[in-house]
Structure formats: C-alpha cells, structure tokens
Amino acid sequence: MRISTKGRYALRVMIDLAKNGKGEFVKLQELSGRQQISEKYLEGILGTLVRGKLLEGARGKGGGYRLNCNPADCSVWDILSLMETSVAPVACLDRNAKKCDRAKFCVTLPVWKDLDTMIRGYLSSVTLEQFLRNMPESEGKIPGGKEWNCGL
Numbered sequence: 001m002r003i004s005t006k007g008r009y010a011l012r013v014m015i016d017l018a019k020n021g022k023g024e025f026v027k028l029q030e031l032s033g034r035q036q037i038s039e040k041y042l043e044g045i046l047g048t049l050v051r052g053k054l055l056e057g058a059r060g061k062g063g064g065y066r067l068n069c070n071p072a073d074c075s076v077w078d079i080l081s082l083m084e085t086s087v088a089p090v091a092c093l094d095r096n097a098k099k100c101d102r103a104k105f106c107v108t109l110p111v112w113k114d115l116d117t118m119i120r121g122y123l124s125s126v127t128l129e130q131f132l133r134n135m136p137e138s139e140g141k142i143p144g145g146k147e148w149n150c151g152l
Contacts, residue, residue, distance in 0.1 A: 001119065007083040009037055010045050014054065014079055018071040018128040019135065025056075025064035045083070052082040071128035077120060087123070089115045 012035050017026055020034070028046070032039045046065055049055040056068045067074070080087055086094040090112045092103065103109055 001087055001089050003080060003087070004084060006045055006048075007080050009035070009042070010049060010079050010083045011076060013037075013042070013045060014049070014067070014074065014128055015131045017055070017065065017067050018074075018132055021066045023066060025058050025062060025066050027064040031065065048082055049079070052078075054078060054082065067128075071132060074128045075124045076126045077123035080123060087119060088112075089119065 013031055016031060016034055020026060020030075028039055028042060031037075031046075032042050035042070037045075046055060046057065050057045050065070054067070054069055054074060055065050057063070057065050069078070088094045088097075091097060092100045092106075092109070093112060093116050100106070
C-alpha cells in the first residue's frame with residue numbers, strides 16, 4: 001500500500017485548516033503558500049474534499065475553504081478513502097475488485113484481510129485533533145523559518 005501525493009497533500013491541507021481555520025474560510029492562496037502546493041493542483045484536491053463533504057467551499061469576497069467536520073471526528077481514513085482509489089494491501093481486496101475464483105482456496109487471503117482490517121482500523125482511529133495535539137509549539141515553523149509540512 002502506498003499513499004499518493006494527492007492523499008498526502010489532502011491530509012496536510014486538512015491539518016492546516018484544522019490548525020489555522022478556526023471555523024473561518026481560508027483562501028486558496030494562503031493554503032497554497034503555507035503548504036507549498038500549486039494553486040491549480042490544490043484546487044483539484046480541495047474540490048474532492050468538498051464533494052466528499054469534509055470541507056465547505058465559498059466563492060467571492062471572504063470565501064475560501066473551511067472544515068465541515070470537527071477535528072476530533074475527522075479521521076485519516078475519512079480523508080484517504082476520498083482521495084485514494086484503493087488503500088487495500090492487495091488488489092483482490094480493492095473496492096471494485098472482481099470476485100476471485102481462487103478466493104476460497106487462497107491460503108494467503110486471510111492474512112491480507114486481517115492486514116486490511118488493521119490498516120482501516122488504525123487510520124480510522126487517528127484524527128485531525130491528534131495531529132494538532134502533537135504539533136510543536138513553534139506555530140507551525142520548523143528550524144529555518146519554513147512552514148511545517150513534515151513530508152506528509
């Protein structure tokens with residue numbers, strides 16, 4: 001399982017909005033600048049998050065994006081399940097996988113199912129609020145004055 005760039009960026013943006021939004025709309029330009037993601041690429045990510053109802057978007061003066069969920073209730077799984085085509089450890093467990101003729105005889109399938117359950121359970125247990133609690137007190141700055149992005 002490998003999380004795509006879009007998935008990692010979506011998580012970073014959601015954490016950013018949880019930290020900096022405080023219920024207010026945050027402009028695309030601000031998010032783009034802080035996260036060092038091009039505005040065009042970021043628009044696609046934000047659109048997916050809006051369609052998935054994790055974000056609210058507003059146009060015009062005072063517009064931008066804000067969380068549509070409580071950080072304590074929004075999990076990494078909520079975000080990644082919108083952004084990724086699959087987070088299954090093997091193709092036969094993908095959402096849209098065709099039924100495998102060998103499934104009832106597959107000796108490894110129980111291991112992959114257990115791993116899939118563990119991955120989903122873990123990612124469902126990690127919330128945006130936990131990221132906020134674990135952030136350094138340096139107001140999102142890392143040594144050298146650059147914004148945090150932690151390689152996510």
